[in-house]
Structure formats: C-alpha cells, structure tokens
Amino acid sequence: MTPPLLSVRGLGVTFATPFGPVRGLDGADFDVAPGEILALVGESGSGKSVASLAVMGVLGPGGDGARVQVEGSAIWDAKVDLLRAPHRPGLAMVFQEPMTALNPVLRIGRTIGEAVARHDGVRGEAVTARVTTLLAEMGLPDPARVARAYPHELSGGMRQRALIALAMACRPRLLIADEPTTALDSTVQARVLGLLAGLRRSHGLAMLLVTHDFGVVAQIADRVAVMYGGRVVETGPVAALLAHPAHPYTRALLAAVPRLDLARGEALPAEEMPGTPPDPRHPPPGCRFHPRCAVARPGLCDSGPPPAPQALGPGRAAACHLLAA
Amino acid sequence: MLVVTFAGARISGNPFDYLYDDGLTAEQRAELSAEFGLDRPLPAQFAAYVGALATGNFGVSIAQRRPVLDLYAEALPSTLVLAVSAFALTLAVGLPLGVLAAVRRGRFWGGVAMGVAFLGYAMPHFVLAIILVLVFGLALSWLPSVGGDTPWHYVLPTVTLAAGLVASVVRFLRGEMLEVMGQDHVRTARATGLSGPRVLWGHVARNAALPVLTIVGLQLNGLINGSLIIETVFALPGIGQTFVGAVQVRDYPVLQFGVMAYALVVVVINLGVDALYAVADPRIRRGGATRMAEA
Numbered sequence: 029m030t031p032p033l034l035s036v037r038g039l040g041v042t043f044a045t046p047f048g049p050v051r052g053l054d055g056a057d058f059d060v061a062p063g064e065i066l067a068l069v070g071e072s073g074s075g076k077s078v079a080s081l082a083v084m085g086v087l088g089p090g091g092d093g094a095r096v097q098v099e100g101s102a103i104w105d106a107k108v109d110l111l112r113a114p115h116r117p118g119l120a121m122v123f124q125e126p127m128t129a130l131n132p133v134l135r136i137g138r139t140i141g142e143a144v145a146r147h148d149g150v151r152g153e154a155v156t157a158r159v160t161t162l163l164a165e166m167g168l169p170d171p172a173r174v175a176r177a178y179p180h181e182l183s184g185g186m187r188q189r190a191l192i193a194l195a196m197a198c199r200p201r202l203l204i205a206d207e208p209t210t211a212l213d214s215t216v217q218a219r220v221l222g223l224l225a226g227l228r229r230s231h232g233l234a235m236l237l238v239t240h241d242f243g244v245v246a247q248i249a250d251r252v253a254v255m256y257g258g259r260v261v262e263t264g265p266v267a268a269l270l271a272h273p274a275h276p277y278t279r280a281l282l283a284a285v286p287r288l289d290l291a292r293g294e295a296l297p298a299e300e301m302p303g304t305p306p307d308p309r310h311p312p313p314g315c316r317f318h319p320r321c322a323v324a325r326p327g328l329c330d331s332g333p334p335p336a337p338q339a340l341g342p343g344r345a346a347a348c349h350l351l352a353a
Numbered sequence: 354m355l356v357v358t359f360a361g362a363r364i365s366g367n368p369f370d371y372l373y374d375d376g377l378t379a380e381q382r383a384e385l386s387a388e389f390g391l392d393r394p395l396p397a398q399f400a401a402y403v404g405a406l407a408t409g410n411f412g413v414s415i416a417q418r419r420p421v422l423d424l425y426a427e428a429l430p431s432t433l434v435l436a437v438s439a440f441a442l443t444l445a446v447g448l449p450l451g452v453l454a455a456v457r458r459g460r461f462w463g464g465v466a467m468g469v470a471f472l473g474y475a476m477p478h479f480v481l482a483i484i485l486v487l488v489f490g491l492a493l494s495w496l497p498s499v500g501g502d503t504p505w506h507y508v509l510p511t512v513t514l515a516a517g518l519v520a521s522v523v524r525f526l527r528g529e530m531l532e533v534m535g536q537d538h539v540r541t542a543r544a545t546g547l548s549g550p551r552v553l554w555g556h557v558a559r560n561a562a563l564p565v566l567t568i569v570g571l572q573l574n575g576l577i578n579g580s581l582i583i584e585t586v587f588a589l590p591g592i593g594q595t596f597v598g599a600v601q602v603r604d605y606p607v608l609q610f611g612v613m614a615y616a617l618v619v620v621v622i623n624l625g626v627d628a629l630y631a632v633a634d635p636r637i638r639r640g641g642a643t644r645m646a647e648a
Contacts, residue, residue, distance in 0.1 A: 086540045121544040128537040131556055133563065133635060142555070143545040178635040191541070198545055 032059035033234045034083070034119075034202050037095040040258075041078050041087065050308045052078045054258035057337075060202060065228060065235040067245045067266070069281070070255035073305045076238045077124075079255070080204050083236070084121045098202070120200035124207040126187035130179040136163075136190050137175030143197035162193040167223060185216035192223065196231075203227070206238045221248050242285050246270060251343065254278045257306045257316035263337070264344035274346040276324075277301075277317045315349060323350060355406075358612040359399055367391075368415045368603040389415055391605075402609070412606030416599070421610045424595055432591035434507060435580055436573075439514035443569065447519040451526025451565070452558055458531065466523060473520030478579050482513045482586040499588045510587045514579050518572055525568050529561035536560075563633035570626035574619050 041053040053075040060066045068076040081087040083096060085103070096103055103116050123129040131139055140162060141155045148158060156175070163171035166189040179187055188208065195203055205224065209217040225248050227233050237249060245252055245266060252269050254262045254277065262275040273279045280301035303320040306312055312319050318329035328349050335352040337345035369377055369385055377385070386392040390401060405412060411421045450466045457463035489509060490498030497506050533539060534557055542556045584593035592611070599607035631637050 081540075084544055086544050116546070121541075123537060123541055123544075125537055129541045131538040131542065131560065133560055133633070134556075135635075139542075142542075142547060142551075146546055180636050194541070194545060 030061055031100065032097075033062045033064075033099060034060040034236065035095075035097045035100075036079070036083060039079060039082055039096060041075075041082050047309060051258060051311070052308060053082065054311075056255065056258065056260050058253045058260055058263065060234050060236055062201070063228065063232045063234050064251065065237055065249045067237045067239055067249035067252045068255060069239060069242070069245060069252055071240065071281070071305050073308070074255040075258040076240075076255045077206050078258075080121070080206050080236060080238045084119060084204055085116055086121070118201045120195035120198035120203055122188075122192050122195045122203060122205040122208045125211055126184055126191055127179075127211070129191055130187060130194075132179055134178075135175065136177055136179065136182070140175070140190070140194050140197050143194055147198050158197070159193075162196055163190065165196070166190070166193045167219075168193075184212055185220065188212060188216075188220055189223065192220075192227070196227065200233065202234045202236065204236045204238075207240070208237070209244060210239070210241070217244075224248060242270070242282065254281065257311060258308065259316070259347070260337075261317070261334075261348070262344075262346040264340070264346075265342075268341070268344060274340050274344065274351060275348050276321045276350070278346075280320070280322070325350065354613065354616055355403060355609075356399075358609045359402060362603065362605045362608045363395065368605065370603075389413075389605075411610045414599075414604055414607050416602050416604045416607075421606050424607060425592060425610065425614070428590060428592045428595045431589055432580060432584070432593065435510055435514065435584070435589065435591060436576060438507060438511045439518065439576060440573070442511055442515040443518040443522055446515070447522030447569075448526065448558075448562065450519065451523045452530060452553070454523055454527040455530030455534070455561075456553065458527070467527070470520045470523035470527075473516040474524070476516065478513055478517065478582050479586060481516055482509070482583060485509045485513060486586075506587070506589070510583050510589055513583050513586075514576060517579065518569065518576060521572060522565060522569055526561060526565045529564055530557055533557045533561045566633065567626050567629055570622060570629055573622050577615060577618060 036059070037057050039053055039056045040051070043050045043052050056075060056079050058066065058068070058079075068079060070076045078087065098116070098118050103119075130136070137156065137159050140159045144155045144158045144162075145151065148154070150158065159175050160171045163174050168174050168186060168189050174182065174186065174190065179190075182190065188211075192208075203224075208224065209220050212220060221244060224235065224237075228235060237244070239245060249266050251263065251265055253260045254269075254275065256277050262269065262273070262278045264274075269278065270282065273282055284301060301320055301322075306316050306319075312330070314330040314332055315321070315324070315334045318324040321329065324330070334347045334349050337347045338351045339345050340351070369382055383392065390398060393401070402412070413420055414424055417424065450469065454463050454466035454470065457466070486498040486509065489496045496508050497503070498509060499506075539552060539556055542552045547555070580591065581593035581597060583589070584591040585597050588594070592614075595607065596611040598604075599611060
C-alpha cells in the first residue's frame with residue numbers, strides 16, 4: 029500500500045468563546061492517499077470544516093495534540109497566528125463561499141498573479157501568461173477578460189472556477205475543498221464537480237472534499253470519512269460504505285438523504301435520527317451518538333468512549349461499542 | 354447661502370461702530386455709508402451684491418479699502434501650507450499607528466497606539482495649541498510660536514491641527530482592519546501561501562484604508578474649521594486670520610466672501626470624497642465591465 033499523502037492523527041481544536049472553551053474537533057484521524065479523493069461528511073457542527081481549515085493552517089490558534097504529516101513530514105504547528113500563516117507546500121484550498129473568498133477590490137488576475145509569483149517565482153509577462161493558462165484550464169471562456177474582471181463582475185460559477193484556478197496556482201498535490209459546490213445551483217454544481225474530477229485525472233491531484241451532500245460523495249469521492257461530534261466514526265470506500273453502512277450514525281445519515289423513489293409523505297426520514305448534534309460545550313458521556321442512536325445499549329454506550337475503530341474489511345473501519353462487542 | 358451671509362452680517366452690527374472707537378459725527382457716518390452703498394435699502398444692497406458677484410466682483414474691504422480677493426489671495430498660501438502639511442502628517446502618522454493598533458490589539462503597542470489616538474481625540478485644538486506653545490515655545494524655546502515667517506513657524510500649528518485627524522484615522526483604521534481581517538478573502542490569501550506582511554499590507558490594510566481615506570476626506574471640513582482657531586492662536590497670516598479679523602469689525606464684503614468660499618470648499622471636498630469612493634472601490638464604479646454571464 030502506498031504511504032498516505034496526508035496523514036492526520038489526533039487532530040483537536042478548541043475554540044475560546046464567551047461561553048468558555050468549545051471543543052470543535054476532538055481527535056480526528058484520517059488519511060488521504062496520493063491521487064485519492066477523500067470525502068469528509070457529517071452534519072453541521074460535526075467538525076468537518078474545522079478539520080479542513082486546521083490542516084490548511086488557516087484556522088487561527090486553538091489546535092492541539094495533532095500529528096499532521098504531508099508526505100511523511102510534519103506540517104503541524106499549534107501556534108498558528110491569523111497573520112502568520114505557515115506555508116504548507118503541496119497544499120491548496122478551495123473555499124465554500126465564492127462571493128466573499130476573493131478580495132473584492134483586486135482584479136482576478138492580480139489575486140491569482142500574486143499566488144503565481146509566490147509559487148513559480150516568476151515576474152511580469154510570465155505571471156500574466158500563467159494566469160491566463162490557469163483560467164483557461166478551468167474552462168473559463170475568454171480568460172484574459174476574466175483576469176481583468178473584479179469578483180463582483182463574475183457569476184457564482186465563474187468565481188468558483190477562479191478560486192479553483194487560484195488554488196491550482198499553488199501547484200498543490202492535495203487540494204482541500206470545503207463545500208466547493210454548496211453555494212452553487214445544481215447545473216453549475218455538476219460542472220464544477222466535473223472540473224475537479226478532471227483536475228484529479230490530469231494532475232494526479234489528491235483531494236480532501238468536505239461536504240454534507242451524499243450526491244457529491246457518490247459522484248466524485250473514492251473514500252468517505254464520516255464525522256460526528258468532532259471525531260471520525262466510520263471510514264471506507266464509497267461504494268461499500270454507501271451500500272452497507274456499519275456505524276448506526278452513518279445508517280441514520282444515509283436514511284436522512286431525500287429520495288426520489290419514495291411516495292410523498294412516506295417514511296419521513298426525520299424519524300430515523302431524533303434530536304440534534306451534541307452541544308460541544310457539554311458532550312454526552314460515552315459514545316457521543318448514543319442519545320440519538322436507535323440501537324444504543326444502556327450501560328454500554330453511555331458508559332465509556334467507543335473503542336478505537338474496528339477493521340471491518342478492506343479499507344473499512346468504524347468506531348462503535350456494538351461492533352466491538 | 355447668499356441671503357444667510359448677507360443678512361447675518363448685517364444683523365450683527367455696523368462696521369463703522371467697530372472701526373472708529375471715538376465715534377463718528379452723523380455727517381461722517383452718512384458719507385461712509387454712501388461710499389460703501391450701505392445707505393440704500395437692504396433689498397437694493399442685496400441686488401447690487403448679487404449683481405457684482407455675477408460679474409466676478411467680490412467687493413472691497415471696508416476696513417482696509419482693498420479688494421476682498423486680494424486679501425484672501427495674500428492669505429491663501431499660508432493656509433494651504435498648513436492644511437497640506439497637517440494632512441500629510443495625519444497620513445504619515447495615522448496609517449501606521451492604525452495598523453499597529455489593529456495588529457497589536459490587546460497588547461502593549463496596540464494600547465499605546467489607541468492611547469495616543471484617544472488623547473488626540475479628547476483634546477480640543479485650542480488646549481493642545483496652548484500646551485504646545487507653553488512647552489516648545491516658551492519653556493524649551495525650541496520653536497517659534499507666533500507668526501508665519503519661517504517654516505519653523507508652521508510646526509506647532511501643523512501638529513495641533515493634525516492631532517485630531519490622526520486620532521480619527523487610527524480609530525477608524527483599527528476598526529476597519531479588524532473587520533477585514535475576519536473576512537473570507539483574507540483567509541484565501543493566507544491559504545495561497547502569501548507571507549504575513551504581504552497579506553497584512555496587500556490585502557488587509559489595502560482594503561481597510563479605502564473607507565478610512567474617504568472618512569478622512571470628509572474630515573477635511575473639520576480641518577478647515579480647526580484652521581480658523583489655530584491660525585488665530587498662532588497668529589498665522591492665513592485665511593482664518595483674515596476671516597476672524599473681518600468678523601471682529603463686521604467687514605461685510607470680506608465676511609460674505611469668506612463664508613461663500615468655505616461653503617464652496619466644503620461642497621468640492623464632498624464631491625471629491627464621493628469621487629474617491631468610486632476610484633477606491635471597483636464595486637461602486639459605473640460604466641465598467643458589465644457583469645459576465647455564466648458561459
């Protein structure tokens with residue numbers, strides 16, 4: 029087996045809030061192999077975005093206890109500061125909100141050009157040429173004109189492509205994408221996913237894809253890591269995990285996906301998973317999912333933390349008391 | 354505007370009462386009034402005033418018997434030097450201090466920057482002027498405090514005038530910087546591996562300075578008001594001096610021109626600030642590239 033491109037072990041993040049410290053991420057483990065697309069899925073508040081931002085080093089202070097390695101060398105530094113971002117060679121990020129993720133007073137070409145100058149060490153004409161090439165590669169028609177445009181002059185889909193061009197200007201081997209298609213309407217969404225899949229093929233790019241959309245997962249990801257309460261509860265190859273979810277949370281999450289083949293009003297999915305995600309200020313004792321779990325066993329699931337993930341087959345693992353029992 | 358200055362000047366008193374302490378005989382007064390047209394009914398005086406304005410004639414000073422325009426033209430350089438140097442000093446001190454206050458917020462140097470800002474904000478011009486004169490003019494004798502003969506004469510007035518402006522630049526810039534720092538595009542810039550200073554100056558400070566510059570532009574109005582007081586305190590031979598002198602003796606033509614010119618300057622500044630918005634923020638610019646459609 030090839031060594032992972034990105035290896036994350038025990039990644040924790042604590043936010044200082046007016047209500048006291050909040051544990052947004054509580055020891056997450058996952059790996060991304062070279063050329064692989066790993067989808068991080070989970071509900072809002074599960075820690076999936078926090079994990080991606082922490083790996084990228086753009087979260088601000090609060091990270092702890094982690095061993096994060098890119099190609100075997102540690103990149104983690106707990107003392108990340110807002111304006112002293114550690115440079116993470118080989119990593120680039122595509123953000124969720126294309127409306128606000130680009131500097132509104134700079135032309136697209138200027139923003140991307142800065143990254144090109146930084147990563148290619150070139151100046152002047154060479155920067156302009158590379159920017160145009162990048163924009164063209166993203167499938168943007170008339171790339172020279174897009175380079176001269178300001179972000180507000182572009183549509184959402186074009187802005188997202190420009191953001192992907194900006195990330196590609198960093199010549200990454202791993203692209204971290206935080207809900208890259210959530211803000212887009214569905215036809216544009218499909219095209220942006222197609223673009224990402226194409227980049228993976230043409231550049232051998234690995235991706236860490238943060239999403240809550242199983243449609244996106246099924247379409248583009250190779251493996252899935254399901255997160256709940258700041259931890260990864262199940263991992264596995266997409267097809268196997270979607271077909272036979274092992275963890276009760278994964279089952280409940282999949283059951284909550286709206287389906288077109290059910291009659292109106294039939295089997296409302298909300299029944300599958302009552303309640304809300306745990307309050308990270310007061311996590312429940314034992315397994316974090318047990319208060320909402322349909323199959324939780326009193327005395328077992330509420331007594332101690334779940335065991336380390338149990339191997340369940342090729343590349344599959346889940347952290348659940350019931351699987352260990 | 355014309356009516357207000359015209360009427361206001363006339364309600365407040367008669368120039369001859371102020372110019373001639375010993376009093377005038379009835380004949381002398383009538384003679385002077387006739388010379389300056391003040392014996393005619395007010396509507397006729399007003400019509401004559403407006404008519405003269407339309408032909409570019411701004412009248413003659415009653416006190417000095419010289420064209421009003423000449424008086425102001427002589428005083429203008431002094432005021433311009435003061436205003437421009439105060440503005441330059443404001444930017445030179447205010448912008449770095451504002452950035453410092455934002456980057457080092459909650460720490461020692463951030464506190465120092467904000468302390469300087471609040472001091473400048475809380476201190477009225479005339480108090481600061483007097484303190485500076487006492488310390489640097491009288492006690493230390495480093496700088497001249499009265500008159501406008503050498504460049505050194507402008508140091509204390511410039512510092513006084515800039516103090517309040519520096520304070521507002523620091524406060525606004527700090528607020529804007531903190532807001533911009535939290536914006537998504539700054540995170541993007543950091544994620545592309547740009548160095549800290551590059552992100553700070555190229556993305557945060559750049560975006561934050563634009564609204565601050567427009568605010569500073571608007572405060573030029575305050576700078577003009579301040580120059581009235583400051584020129585008087587430091588006896589600088591500028592426009593403020595000319596104007597205040599005219600108020601004291603009710604020199605109608607000088608007064609009217611002064612108010613009118615200030616009003617014009619305020620309008621021009623506001624217009625300039627609006628234009629600056631468009632230059633600074635491409636989202637406000639009109640007639641630029643039209644929105645591109647999803648292809």
